Amino acid sequence: MADRSLRGTGLGSKSFEDESGVEFAARQEVGYDCPRQHHFSLVFSAEADIPALWECPRCGAESLRSDGERPEAKEEKPVRTHWDMLRERRSIAELEDLLAERLTLLRSGELTGAATFARTAPTRAKKTA
């Protein structure tokens, strides 16, 4: 028979047969949660340095490990805006008072035009002080 000339089993047969005897490297499964509630898990080698962040396979968002390990390098440091800094020094009530004060001055004609503003601008005032 022509089939007898087929010798295709030679290469693959061993790996199929031996699978039960193969010792797999130690693994660990690590779960991740993305901000959009997608949960997924990845298998890493036991010795692997498990990343704290992984891109969500569904939406591509940065996902944090479910076990709560937070990235070390990327410390959550919110950017302070000028408004944040202002709010650290002044309460809303104080700011409203200041605004009312400035508006009163403006309406009374004491604050007029760019020239007046330039003279009272904080950057200029600091240099002369």
Ligand SMILES: [Zn+2]
């Ligand atoms: Zn997602």
